[in-house]
Amino acid sequence: MKTESRLEKVLASGQLAVTSEVGPPRGCNIDIVKEKANMIKDHVDGINITDNQTAMVRMSSIAAGVALKQMGLDPIIQMVSRDRNRLAMQADILGAYALGCNTMLCLSGDHPQFGDHPMAKPVYDIDSINMIKMVKDMRDEAKFQGGADITEPPKMFIGAAANPFADPFELRVMRLAKKVAAGVDFIQTQCIFNTAKFEEWMKQVVDRGLDEKVAILAGITPMKSLGMAKYMKSKVPGMDIPDEVIDRLAGVDKDKQAEEGIKMAIEQMQRLKECKGVKGFHIMAIEWEEKVPELVEGAGLSPRPKV
Amino acid sequence: MDNFEPEIVAFCCHYCGYTAADMAGTRRISYPSNVKIIRVPCTGKVDAIHLMKALEKGADGVYIAACLEGDCHFKDGNLRAVAHVEKIKKTLEDLGWEPERVAMMNFSAAMGQQFAQAAEEFTEKIKALGPSPASQATSKAV
Amino acid sequence: MITAEQKPLQEILGYIAPYEKILVVGCNECVTVCAAGGRKEVGLLSSAIRLNSAKAGKKIEVLEHTLERQCDPEYVDQLAELAGQVDAVVSLACGCGIQTVASQYPIPVFPGVNTKFMGASESQGIWAERCMGCGDCMLGITGGICPIARCSKSIMNGPCGGSVNGKCEISPDVDCAWQLIWDRLVELGLQDRYEELVAAKDWRPAGGGGPRKIIREDLASSKIITEDNA
Known part of the structure; x- marks a missing residue:
């Protein structure tokens, strides 16, 4: 074991892992985070806390993560390179680890252009791949990025994102290979709606043997309504939503669409459980955390292993 | 102000605008003597600075009479002229001047009647606007 | 080359409002190519300043001059005589030129352009960033x-x-x-x-x-x- 991370232990046990996420509030009420976490805590092995998601200011990922840690849960700290230079990142990593956070996700982050502070200076001192390498060197070499020794190094289990649906497609596996070379331990993918295309990507991943070196958690998002599906198809960059998803939601009554969305997500997980290389699921139930237990149980992934 | 006679400068291209003015003359269609014509080989040659200089020196209105769009003798000189006119309109707006003091017009060589009518209308419009700030300053100086 | 865009007229007019005699200085290099601060733009801006003073009923004298290059002290030296006659300068060069002029003359020097980026021409009238000088x-x-x-x-x-x-x-x-x-x-x-x-x-x-x-x-x-x- 490289770390104390519960996620690492679950993955090492050979069982499928389940993670989910909680978006912190745009205010100081930490109870919101705790409530959302309580809804899902018995059905997941780790809870991502987003970091200024979509470039909107929110409560700090680390602060919210520490609150979860104090509840005895397993936060996965997200960190974007948009908002911090390497000094700030390393300082926060030391602090987060000192307060019990042992799992993190390295991301570049949505451009400030999307958020509520488009006038902010984007940092992007290092990219997500170099962030992975930095965290790995902190853990395995006890070295700061600048080369100096760390006396008590942080032992982070290192995650990153992958979007199998962004362009150019032929680079998507190669870029994953770069993340693996940089030292990533696990991957949470972008929401999958085009399951066939994901399987094609996964096959290339397996062909290159990358699944042996990194644990891939397939990203699952249940559709709440036809409106949500249409919005994501047309407005969210890098999202691949095939017509059959739209058609299936359109085929049921409006008040049955949410139920259908849950059903579709469960079927998708059951299908992907058989997909070689998939080591678990990352469930992003956007403002719909209460449905996570139903999804996990429906996919036959409950109860979660005790490790 | 009632008997205000504006000074108007019209940059006319040799092939269309100027020929149209000439046609108006030979057919004895009168247009206001306020309009002073400057013949240019092509309105593409009229730069923004020429429009500005005319206004600076006291013209109350300035316009460009070019070939019809698509019929420029030099391909797209009249389109360049439009761009200059638009730019100067914007400058005048920024300065708090009436942008209507600058205009773009297009004629074919045969449009003598229309040339005269447009000259008449433009003169009336400038009369309604009154003397430009620069021409007021110039006349005070005299 | 270094690209630039003329500042809003009202901002420039605001800078020079307290002065009666000013010098507008252009540069024959990059800002000429991107049509922001060459001889032509010096003429247009000077003309606009004069039109503005006519409207405001205020007397202002505007001198015009365009240097071969504003980021070299040797060329900026050539302004000595003109600079001695005016209360303030508006420079249409990039930030490098503006600062060179300001460093050589003890009168206010105001920017007439916003310096943008190092770019290349994509087609006529369109410039795009290509280098950040890393x-x-x-x-x-x-x-x-x-x-x-x-x-x-x-x-x-x-x-x-x-x-x-x-x-x-x-x-x-x-x-x-x-x-x-x-x-x-x-x-x-x-x-x-x-x-x-x-x-x-x-x-x-x-x-x-x-x-x-x-x-x-x-x-x-x-x-x-x-x-x-x-």
């Missing part, structure tokens, strides 16, 4: 396309997950630099290069180490210059 050119490994200047996130190992149909996530009008890099590497048969990890950038040569300066001993030494001339 001081450690990596075009040799990226197929001649700069990820620092042209990727919205200056990613060294791109593309990020926001690249769609060759466009950047920030706008469908912005090309994804990493798509361009990849296409170019494929064209050159250098795809294998893609998977080499590019290390975190050292930003010191890019300005992270404080204001930058180049000293060329061979040129800076007056002795050599004299010998060459001899």
Whole structure:
């Protein structure tokens, strides 16, 4: 074991892992985070806390993560390179680890252009791949990025994102290979709606043997309504939503669409459980955390292993 | 102000605008003597600075009479002229001047009647606007 | 070249409002090419200032001059006589030229343009950013396309997950630099290069180490210059 991370232990046990996420509030009420976490805590092995998601200011990922840690849960700290230079990142990593956070996700982050502070200076001192390498060197070499020794190094289990649906497609596996070379331990993918295309990507991943070196958690998002599906198809960059998803939601009554969305997500997980290389699921139930237990149980992934 | 006679400068291209003015003359269609014509080989040659200089020196209105769009003798000189006119309109707006003091017009060589009518209308419009700030300053100086 | 755009007229007029005699100075280099601060623009701005003073009923005298180059003291020296006659200067050069003029004359020097970026002309009237002057050119490994200047996130190992149909996530009008890099590497048969990890950038040569300066001993030494001339 490289770390104390519960996620690492679950993955090492050979069982499928389940993670989910909680978006912190745009205010100081930490109870919101705790409530959302309580809804899902018995059905997941780790809870991502987003970091200024979509470039909107929110409560700090680390602060919210520490609150979860104090509840005895397993936060996965997200960190974007948009908002911090390497000094700030390393300082926060030391602090987060000192307060019990042992799992993190390295991301570049949505451009400030999307958020509520488009006038902010984007940092992007290092990219997500170099962030992975930095965290790995902190853990395995006890070295700061600048080369100096760390006396008590942080032992982070290192995650990153992958979007199998962004362009150019032929680079998507190669870029994953770069993340693996940089030292990533696990991957949470972008929401999958085009399951066939994901399987094609996964096959290339397996062909290159990358699944042996990194644990891939397939990203699952249940559709709440036809409106949500249409919005994501047309407005969210890098999202691949095939017509059959739209058609299936359109085929049921409006008040049955949410139920259908849950059903579709469960079927998708059951299908992907058989997909070689998939080591678990990352469930992003956007403002719909209460449905996570139903999804996990429906996919036959409950109860979660005790490790 | 009632008997205000504006000074108007019209940059006319040799092939269309100027020929149209000439046609108006030979057919004895009168247009206001306020309009002073400057013949240019092509309105593409009229730069923004020429429009500005005319206004600076006291013209109350300035316009460009070019070939019809698509019929420029030099391909797209009249389109360049439009761009200059638009730019100067914007400058005048920024300065708090009436942008209507600058205009773009297009004629074919045969449009003598229309040339005269447009000259008449433009003169009336400038009369309604009154003397430009620069021409007021110039006349005070005299 | 360095690109620039004229400032809003009202901002310039605000700067010079207290003065009665001003000098508008252009530059014959980059700002002439991008039509922001050459001889033509000096004429137009001076003319606009005069029209404004006519409207305001205020007397202002505007002198016009365009230098061969405003970022060289030798050329800026040529302003001595004109600068002695005016209360203030409006410079239409890039920030380098404006500062050179300001450093040589004890009167207020105001910017008439916003200096934008180092860019190239895409077609007439369109300039696009191509270089950020990072001081450690990596075009040799990226197929001649700069990820620092042209990727919205200056990613060294791109593309990020926001690249769609060759466009950047920030706008469908912005090309994804990493798509361009990849296409170019494929064209050159250098795809294998893609998977080499590019290390975190050292930003010191890019300005992270404080204001930058180049000293060329061979040129800076007056002795050599004299010998060459001899």
